[in-house]
Each structure stands twice: as C-alpha cells, then as structure tokens.
Amino acid sequence: MDRLQAMKTFVTVVESGGFTAAARKLDISLSVVSRIVTDLEAHLGVRLLTRTTRLVRPTDTGAAYYENCRRILAEIDDAELATTGAHLAPRGQLSITASVLFGRRFVTPIVVEYLRRYPEVDVNCLFIDRIVNFVDEGIDVGIRIGDLPASSLQAVAVGHVRRVVCASPAYLARQGVPAKPADLAAHTVIQTTGISTLPEWRFLTGGEITPTRLSPRMATTTNDSAIAAAVDGFGLARVLSYQIADELRDGRLQIVMADFEPAPLPINVIHREGRHAMHKVRAFLDLAIETLRAAPSLR
Known part of the structure; x- marks a missing residue:
C-alpha cells in the first residue's frame, strides 16, 4: 500500500464529504477510492469513516487521524516548496469563518488586505452566527467570541468584548x-x-x-x-x-x-495547524492577530 497516496485519498474523502466527490477531485474511479480507504482501515486496524447512504463522516479516531494526515501532507508540501523557493509566496485556497457582524466589520478588511498581499491565494469566507465544524466544512481559520470548549484546535487570544x-x-x-x-x-x-x-x-x-x-x-x-x-x-x-x-x-x-455586566468575553483566532502551519495559513494568522490586537474596540 502506498501510504502517502492513502493519506491523500483519505483526507480528500473527509474534505469532500464522500467517496464520489473525492473520486472526481482526484480524477480516479470510485472503486479505487473505496479500495484505498478500506485497505487503509485494514492496515491501521481501526474504522476511520462512518458510512451511510446519505453521507460519510470521520469517526472520532478518524477525525484525529485526519488532522495528523493533514499536518503531515502540509509539511511535505512545505518541504517541496522550500526546495524550489516557491514557499516565499503563499498560494492555494484558504477558508475562514466568523460571526456575521464581526466578519463584516473586522475580518473582511483583513481578508482584502491579505488578498492584496498574496495574489496567488483565494479566500472563502463563511460568516454565520453558529459554531462551525472545522473538519466537516473544511475551515482553516476562525475567529470566535466566547469561552472555547476543549478541542484539538489551536487558539490565540486577540482581545475581548463586553x-x-x-x-x-x-x-x-x-x-x-x-x-x-x-x-x-x-x-x-x-x-x-x-x-x-x-x-x-x-x-x-x-x-x-x-x-x-x-x-x-x-x-x-x-x-x-x-x-x-x-x-x-x-x-x-x-x-x-x-x-x-x-x-x-x-x-x-x-x-x-x-x-x-458579566465578565468580558474573550476573542480568539483559532486554527487546526500547530507550529508547522502551512504558509498560507501562517501568513493570514500573522496579519489577523496583529490587526485584531490593535483594534481599540476589542480591548
């Protein structure tokens, strides 16, 4: 089994939400995608995905494995880009989320500045007043107001509101x-x-x-x-x-x-990456954290 190919296939299935969509994205047959994931589960001895007639979702073990695979694949991409020198310019697709009003007033200007700085990146903004599942909805970075539940996400405090x-x-x-x-x-x-x-x-x-x-x-x-x-x-x-x-x-x-008034609510920038964040994510984090910490209305 090609373990790198298996990781890429599994990650694509999770992010695409199913085998058929993953097969289209990878440009391979549905049967090949299914066989790769089945072989991977057999190799690991665990069930990674819950399959129903309507959707495919990672199990708890699968979600943790997905995060590790995503990090490993990102590090491989960074290593390859560093070798060619292309790491100097962030590129690719970045997905972010925030509440509607906060997104309009604070995040949109950050996104516009980010896109001006890095023309090889496209950004998808999900501004919605509900908690977003990063894995299910393919989110890279989020800004959340309020106390955070325990999770594997990384959080950086940038301010507070009353x-x-x-x-x-x-x-x-x-x-x-x-x-x-x-x-x-x-x-x-x-x-x-x-x-x-x-x-x-x-x-x-x-x-x-x-x-x-x-x-x-x-x-x-x-x-x-x-x-x-x-x-x-x-x-x-x-x-x-x-x-x-x-x-x-x-x-x-x-x-x-x-x-x-109750105690102020914290504002955190959250993301799935550790210290080895992909360059496109790291560049957005740096800009967002600096900008939000400087905002007078968030102190």
Whole structure:
C-alpha cells in the first residue's frame, strides 16, 4: 500500500464529504477510492469513516487521524516548496469563518488586505452566527467570541468584548436611565434572538450571574436591526460592545447598567495547524492577530 497516496485519498474523502466527490477531485474511479480507504482501515486496524447512504463522516479516531494526515501532507508540501523557493509566496485556497457582524466589520478588511498581499491565494469566507465544524466544512481559520470548549484546535487570544445594555440619549431622556436589572420591567426592551430565544438577560449581581426575565416589545434575529431600533430611540438593546463602537463614539447610543455586566468575553483566532502551519495559513494568522490586537474596540 502506498501510504502517502492513502493519506491523500483519505483526507480528500473527509474534505469532500464522500467517496464520489473525492473520486472526481482526484480524477480516479470510485472503486479505487473505496479500495484505498478500506485497505487503509485494514492496515491501521481501526474504522476511520462512518458510512451511510446519505453521507460519510470521520469517526472520532478518524477525525484525529485526519488532522495528523493533514499536518503531515502540509509539511511535505512545505518541504517541496522550500526546495524550489516557491514557499516565499503563499498560494492555494484558504477558508475562514466568523460571526456575521464581526466578519463584516473586522475580518473582511483583513481578508482584502491579505488578498492584496498574496495574489496567488483565494479566500472563502463563511460568516454565520453558529459554531462551525472545522473538519466537516473544511475551515482553516476562525475567529470566535466566547469561552472555547476543549478541542484539538489551536487558539490565540486577540482581545475581548463586553455584553452591554444600550439606548439612545433621546430614549433615556424620555424614559429615564435604568439603574439596576429590576428597572428593566418599566422599560421597552429590544431582544436579539439569534443565539437564545429565552426572554431574559443575565447580569452580575451580588457576585453571581442571575437571569432577569423580560417582556420584549421587539424581538429580532439580527443585532443590526436591534441596534438600528435602539439608535432610533425605541428602547433598550443588549449587544456586544464592538458592535456599537461607532454609535458610542458618535453619541447615538449610551451604555447603561455597566456595574452589572458579566465578565468580558474573550476573542480568539483559532486554527487546526500547530507550529508547522502551512504558509498560507501562517501568513493570514500573522496579519489577523496583529490587526485584531490593535483594534481599540476589542480591548
């Protein structure tokens, strides 16, 4: 068995999501792809893939083996490129992910600058407000806000943001400034339901995080619309501090009840590579980390 070919085939099957797509990408027959993977599983003595009529996914063992294969193949590519001198210019396809608003405000400018610097790289951006599976969706780099679960992904801290309650000066002049969570019962509340549909906000009171039940007049799935309604003077909204940096600076919104905010949320750049990251990934990481750490609204 050609172990290098087997690794390449297995990685292609995982990243393509199936044997048929992998066969097309590798330009070999479906039966050859199936035989290579079967021989590889027999050689290793473990099951690498779970096969159903609808999809093919790596087992837990297969996912770990996939990451190792991907790293080994990347190191081989780097060694070959270094020999020819081509390693000086990143090339290939790079896939990144972030939440919608963070992606638009922070990641898109980084991507544009990256593409200007490295014309031989193409970037696929997946900006979506959900947790993305790096293996299943072929992601190289992600930016996540919040505490990270234990995983094999590498993480680099680049800043933090606060969960803030805000309103326009006109609304606060008309309705008064809430001083504590209990005061929200007398105010108009705008709730964003993208992450949680529960009608409550959690605050730090007496050293503990406690929920405050709400009766929102407006519920919306996007932070953009909640912010627009707050700027228009309709009511109180709760968002992340970076999302209203411009509105705070211009005086269109004000933060209230800051003494009851929970601990800030960390921002991390995460990736699948270790210290032997592919050059295209390393170049993006360096630019993203430097840029995000310098952003005033993320400190």
